[in-house]
Amino acid sequence: MTSTLPTIGHLIGGQLAPGGSRSAEVFNPATGLAEKRVLLANQLTVEAAIANAQAAYPAWRNTPPLKRARVMSQLKILLEQHADELCALVTAEHGKVLADSMGELQRGIENVEYASYATELLKGEHSKNIAPGMDSWSEFQPLGVTAGITPFNFPLMVPLWMWPMAVACGNTFILKPSERDPSSALRVAELALQAGLPPGVLNVVNGDKEAVDTLLCDPRVKAISFVGSTPIAEYIYTTGCAHGKRVQALGGAKNHAVVMPDADIANAVSALMGAAYGSCGERCMAIPLVVAVGDATADAVVAGLKVEIAKMKVGPGTDAACDMGPLVTKAHFDKVKGYVDQGVAEGATLVVDGRNVTVPGHAGGYFLGACLFDHVKPGMVTYREEIFGPVLGVMRVNTLQEAMDLIDAHEYGNGTCIFTRDGEAARYFTDNIQVGMVGVNVPLPVPVAYHSFGGWKRSLFGDLHGYGPDAVRFYTKRKTITQRWPSAGVREGAVFSFPSSK
Numbered sequence: 114m115t116s117t118l119p120t121i122g123h124l125i126g127g128q129l130a131p132g133g134s135r136s137a138e139v140f141n142p143a144t145g146l147a148e149k150r151v152l153l154a155n156q157l158t159v160e161a162a163i164a165n166a167q168a169a170y171p172a173w174r175n176t177p178p179l180k181r182a183r184v185m186s187q188l189k190i191l192l193e194q195h196a197d198e199l200c201a202l203v204t205a206e207h208g209k210v211l212a213d214s215m216g217e218l219q220r221g222i223e224n225v226e227y228a229s230y231a232t233e234l235l236k237g238e239h240s241k242n243i244a245p246g247m248d249s250w251s252e253f254q255p256l257g258v259t260a261g262i263t264p265f266n267f268p269l270m271v272p273l274w275m276w277p278m279a280v281a282c283g284n285t286f287i288l289k290p291s292e293r294d295p296s297s298a299l300r301v302a303e304l305a306l307q308a309g310l311p312p313g314v315l316n317v318v319n320g321d322k323e324a325v326d327t328l329l330c331d332p333r334v335k336a337i338s339f340v341g342s343t344p345i346a347e348y349i350y351t352t353g354c355a356h357g358k359r360v361q362a363l364g365g366a367k368n369h370a371v372v373m374p375d376a377d378i379a380n381a382v383s384a385l386m387g388a389a390y391g392s393c394g395e396r397c398m399a400i401p402l403v404v405a406v407g408d409a410t411a412d413a414v415v416a417g418l419k420v421e422i423a424k425m426k427v428g429p430g431t432d433a434a435c436d437m438g439p440l441v442t443k444a445h446f447d448k449v450k451g452y453v454d455q456g457v458a459e460g461a462t463l464v465v466d467g468r469n470v471t472v473p474g475h476a477g478g479y480f481l482g483a484c485l486f487d488h489v490k491p492g493m494v495t496y497r498e499e500i501f502g503p504v505l506g507v508m509r510v511n512t513l514q515e516a517m518d519l520i521d522a523h524e525y526g527n528g529t530c531i532f533t534r535d536g537e538a539a540r541y542f543t544d545n546i547q548v549g550m551v552g553v554n555v556p557l558p559v560p561v562a563y564h565s566f567g568g569w570k571r572s573l574f575g576d577l578h579g580y581g582p583d584a585v586r587f588y589t590k591r592k593t594i595t596q597r598w599p600s601a602g603v604r605e606g607a608v609f610s611f612p613s614s615k
Contacts, residue, residue: 121151121295123158123319124302126165127312132158133320137292142208142439143429145477149206151295154320159287159327162316166258166285167333169313174255174283178232181281185229187308188277192222195304199297203268204430206294208438208479209392211430214269221273223562224580228277234585235282244612247597253589255283256335256359260328262349263298264341265291265441266395266501272298274566275338278584280314284336287316289328293441295319329353336588338579339363340397342499343525343571350574361575361587363567365499366397366527370556371404371516371542372414376532380554382417384532388556389505390425390483393437394449397572398528398550398557401500402489403507404516411509415464415487418505422465422483428472439479440502446479449502453484456495456506461486467503491519499525513538521547527568530556549573 121139122131133155138147154162173181192199200214207214239250261275268290276286290298302317318324328334329352336359339349343364353360370388372381388400405411430438440446450468457463467482481503489496489506496506510516520529530552531542539553549568552558560566560581567578577583599605 118147118150121149121299121319123152123154123162124299124315124317125158125162126316127306130158130161132161132318137321139206139293139295140442141205142441143431143475143478145443145479149296151292151319153292154318154324156323156327159318159320159324160331162287162318163258163328163331163333165313166287166316169311170255170257170285173280173285173311173314176283178235178281178283181283182229182231184305184309185225185231185277185281188305188310189222189225189229191304191308192218192225192301195300199269199300202297202300203294204438206296207265207268207430207441209395209430210435210438211433213392214430217267217270220559220562221270224270224273225277227562227581228281231281234582235589243595244597246599247595249593249595251591251593253282253585254592256588256590257284258287258334259284259336259338259588260287260289260334261338262289262325262328262341263291263339265293266392266397268294268297269301271340272301274340274580274584276315278580279588280310282585282588284588285314285316287318287328287334289318289320289324292319292321325349326352329358330356332356334358336360337362338587340579346574347571359587361577361579362573363397363579364572364574365525366399366568366572367402367497367499367523367525368398368400368528368530369402369404369516369520369523370400370529371513371520371531371533372406372410373513373531373533373535373538374407374410375534376410377534378410378413378417381532382414382421384554384556385414385418385505386421386425390422390437390503393440393481394503395441395501396557398559399501400530400556401505402496403505404519405507405509406513406516407511408509411487411507415485415507418485419465422485425483427467427470427480427482429475429478437483437503440481441479443479445501446481449481449500449504452495452498452500452502453504456486456489456493456504459490459493459495460488461490461493461495461506462488491522497523513542517542517546524571525568526570527572528552528558530554530558549578
């Protein structure tokens with residue numbers, strides 16, 4: 114019964130805490146069974162977290178950046194030491210295979226490592242003698258209480274995109290992870306305390322829309338980061354900005370992979386397999402669409418994908434032999450399966466049908482096998498909307514320009530890639546395509562930690578991208594100081610013209 118399930122609460126002021134009269138079940142997607150319950154914070158619980166963050170801010174703001182950076186360095190060590198534990202939590206609640214969980218954690222650790230360079234990243238700019246006896250410099254100062262709202266598909270990595278840099282810059286932080294798989298983010302917060310982060314600097318509140326709206330509306334919260342679907346990203350951005358907050362909201366995607374006639378088809382197929390079906394397609398950087406230039410190219414790609422899909426093993430993420438685990442929830446399973454049904458109804462050719470996959474011993478799990486469509490058309494719902502599942506569609510065009518026009522016409526502009534041996538074609542594609550992250554023979558062009566992540570068009574709301582150098586600018590505000598010390602005994606008359614260095 115629900116009452117006997119282990120309960121996941123919140124971390125407020127350095128202490129595990131209850132809060133909220135409502136709760137939700139946390140399921141193991143491989144079995145379909147509820148294994149935990151998570152408390153859903155109400156307004157009072159979130160406000161308590163905000164108060165703790167606000168109380169911790171003055172001392173943390175004035176902590177030398179080197180000391181803040183050392184906490185990040187220690188956290189990196191602890192994350193590596195607890196990697197197996199953290200990845201097991203992710204796989205148990207999200208469903209992805211353990212190797213994928215480990216890759217996610219490693220990407221998160223790289224962001225923690227980048228945040229440990231805070232002493233270098235927070236250096237200001239200085240100009241001496243801008244006028245006689247006058248100097249000017251800029252400083253990057255923290256904002257105050259900041260917050261992050263993170264998705265279910267990367268419960269370890271995406272929080273580590275946000276709060277390590279925020280606190281390294283001198284802010285305090287409130288994390289609202291997904292209530293579908295909350296355990297790993299909470300455990301990382303406990304490790305941060307062990308690494309030396311003072312109580313109240315990082316707080317974790319689990320919850321749903323009530324928690325989100327409290328963060329959006331409370332004037333003590335100065336900035337909010339979000340990763341999730343485009344409708345929610347737009348809501349977060351609009352509401353947060355209306356309440357005077359700085360907001361970056363990363364939304365959805367429909368990433369296209371262009372395959373040129375001269376491409377190495379075997380290598381392209383291998384790359385597309387991981388990009389389309391890795392993590393069961395539940396990635397905003399997944400490739401759900403192949404745009405093949407020429408029918409011969411499309412035929413070769415489809416034939417190669419059919420062979421590779423037949424080799425795939427679908428099963429629980431704890432089985433090291435499995436390539437793909439279950440979808441995250443029964444509701445999401447039904448939604449993705451519905452998209453496959455709709456694709457058939459719309460007239461696309463279902464080359465590989467994964468709707469009836471069975472996993473022995475896991476009849477209640479949310480398993481959907483790899484699905485492959487050919488002859489997908491732009492007017493289809495399965496083309497326009499983000500499916501977020503193991504469904505790959507192949508489209509056929511005649512030229513590279515036709516492929517680029519197709520990509521540019523889509524409302525999303527998160528990621529794209531091209532497979533080719535032609536340097537001229539690759540250069541033209543990367544220079545002109547209207548997408549924020551572009552790969553050449555790289556199917557998942559996710560920037561490393563010392564660059565920044567973000568798409569164009571309706572894939573990003575806000576001016577600054579996630580993590581990397583943009584994160585430093587997002588979590589700080591520039592202050593410019595101009596200072597003059599007149600020479601002793603020198604008295605100057607009043608100057609009524611606008612000051613200049615002329």
